[in-house]
Amino acid sequence: MMLAGLRTLSPAEAHLRQTAPPAITGRRADGATLVARIPAAPPPAMHWFACEGAWLAIQRSGGSDARLVRDDGIAAGAALDAAEAVIDQIEHALGIDLAPERLEDAPPADALVIEVRALAGGLVRDIVHLAIEPGLPILPAPPEFAPELLGQLRVPVRIALAGPRLAPHDAAALAPGDLVLLGSTLPAQLQFGAREIAGQLDPSAHGFVARQSRSS
Structure with missing residues (x-):
């Protein structure tokens, strides 16, 4: 039976979806553990740092809202400095260079958005959104093992x-009410x-x- 209306994925996007989140998840940045996923809904409105074939948006930093809602160079530089440890780990995980060149309102519609959360003590410390063009070459690193994330895994026994x-x-001789x-x-x-x-x-x-x- 054919299902109409379903979006088709290119081989490049399918490869990104399959390899990028596992390569990022489990890595550590300043004592926090990174967890990457592909969100079902688009991220909140904010400015994006345009890089070569990729875009970055910083939603949360140090537990506080860090969204750029206007083109502010000073605030943008401070946001990048605060998220440097997380961005470095994303670069190492995917084998790419994230060098911001300018601010844009949004990435291209065909870019794959990945949400990266930094968890520390069970709380979300940082949230960085990464948008990647499907054609951008990546070299995903082997997944990292993070025992602290196993608490969220349910195993039926x-x-x-x-x-x-x-x-x-x-x-x-036992009767109702007796204790064994x-x-x-x-x-x-x-x-x-x-x-x-x-x-x-x-x-x-x-x-x-x-x-x-x-x-x-």
Whole structure:
């Protein structure tokens, strides 16, 4: 079945979408971790720094609004200085040179916009928007591993708990309202896909500790 009205992507834009955000995400700038994504909606109105085949717009710096709403050379220079660490990491991640030449109202309509956020202590410290012409040559670096970003990753698992062992006459004597103490930690099986890991579940600490295998 053919779907009408869907936008087609050129091979160059598809390559940018697939490689640029992962190359930027995980890099660090002044103690903050960068996270890049392609926003669904256009960024807020602001002036853009035009570079060779790319454009930059600084929305947030140091936790404060840093949008340029007018052609102000002094404010533009201060915004670039404040975002220098983030911009340097974007350059290293994509293998490009971002040297601003002038201010413009907006990038070309065919440019791919990437939103880069710098997270520090769980808060958004900086937001830099990067617009790239699909034909701009880039050399994306291998993705960086950032353990601090794993807190946002949800992994479905199952935990199987063995029921308490009671003698038949003790079990028969239980009545509604009786309390059965299971202990502070419970033997359990962590099921992750087809893999099962034996260990102990600690309900009070909300944690599971795998049982260490004995070396032969």
